[in-house]
Amino acid sequence: MKVACNIKFPPNATGCNCKGACWDPKTCECARLNGSDFPYVQRDGGRLIEAKDVVFECGPNCGCGPSCVNRTSQRGLRYRLEVFRTPMKGWAVRSWDFIPAGAPVCEYIGELTRTEELDSISENNYIFDIDCLQTMRGLGGRERRQQDGSLPVIQNVDKVDEQRLENVPEFCIDAGSIGNIARFINHSCEPNLFIQCVLSSHQDVKLARVMLFAADNIPPLQELTYDYGYALDSVLGPDGKLRSALVLLSHFTWQIGRGKIYRNLVASPPMYKKYTRYPLYHFLTQGN
Numbered sequence: 001m002k003v004a005c006n007i008k009f010p011p012n013a014t015g016c017n018c019k020g021a022c023w024d025p026k027t028c029e030c031a032r033l034n035g036s037d038f039p040y041v042q043r044d045g046g047r048l049i050e051a052k053d054v055v056f057e058c059g060p061n062c063g064c065g066p067s068c069v070n071r072t073s074q075r076g077l078r079y080r081l082e083v084f085r086t087p088m089k090g091w092a093v094r095s096w097d098f099i100p101a102g103a104p105v106c107e108y109i110g111e112l113t114r115t116e117e118l119d120s121i122s123e124n125n126y127i128f129d130i131d132c133l134q135t136m137r138g139l140g141g142r143e144r145r146q147q148d149g150s151l152p153v154i155q156n157v158d159k160v161d162e163q164r165l166e167n168v169p170e171f172c173i174d175a176g177s178i179g180n181i182a183r184f185i186n187h188s189c190e191p192n193l194f195i196q197c198v199l200s201s202h203q204d205v206k207l208a209r210v211m212l213f214a215a216d217n218i219p220p221l222q223e224l225t226y227d228y229g230y231a232l233d234s235v236l237g238p239d240g241k242l243r244s245a246l247v248l249l250s251h252f253t254w255q256i257g258r259g260k261i262y263r264n265l266v267a268s269p270p271m272y273k274k275y276t277r278y279p280l281y282h283f284l285t286q287g288n
């Protein structure tokens, strides 16, 4: 991940004192942060048991080694992913390999940037808001934003603009000019991946890593998708009018009055819970 020069990256967390690999949730400090348990099981090289607000992994200062189960998302690509062309959606991604539910698929990589500094002129389809903090605090998860009445009743565009900007996450990942395969993964309302915020070196949720995990067992060559997190009828176009969901999908990032770029991808973990067709123990008892 490239970090914009005006962002002070947090120092490494103290970590746990486990040796070799973490196995006892009662003594592991990192397990304690996850609610006194490990978020992953060892099977298939590590699978996430269930979607969480944020996953605390072991990091550089932990006593355990690279094979520790609590470093599952740090081991790079496991599956042979392919970028392919679709008739209607441009580029897309699929895997040549079977992906089991709960397996980490890839991280959303790009330049870590302050949201306010996004270029308001050029269109950029590859921006991912890091929204974990809002969700954890329960202040501004996207669904809550909708319920609190700020959306979608649009009467005074300026007022709505201000309300929304208060909820805009401070940091985002801009994969417009630098990125990895995650930037080619398309949106679906019935996705087979979900977003999971992960903290591995530091503990600042505003700068959490954004990981994509399998929401289900995914057969080879099935297109990989996740929910971009748009709320229906929540998007204003440059003219201040609501954009339809269809238009919205062809304009990943868009602008509203006063040249500000507004809303793009949103990581809102509780929403993704509805797409995880497991806790993993379900799959484990079914034999896969």
Ligand SMILES: C[S@@+](CC[C@H](N)C(=O)[O-])C[C@H]1O[C@@H](n2cnc3c(N)ncnc32)[C@H](O)[C@@H]1O
Residues within 6 Å of the ligand: 088, 089, 090, 091, 092, 125, 126, 183, 184, 185, 186, 187, 188, 249, 250, 251, 252, 253
């Ligand atoms: C992060 S990019 C995904 C990769 C993109 N298809 C490409 O060719 O680079 C997001 C853009 O892909 C397109 N897209 C993603 N999901 C789509 C969908 N379900 N239907 C139509 N277009 C989609 C939209 O143009 C969107 O702005």
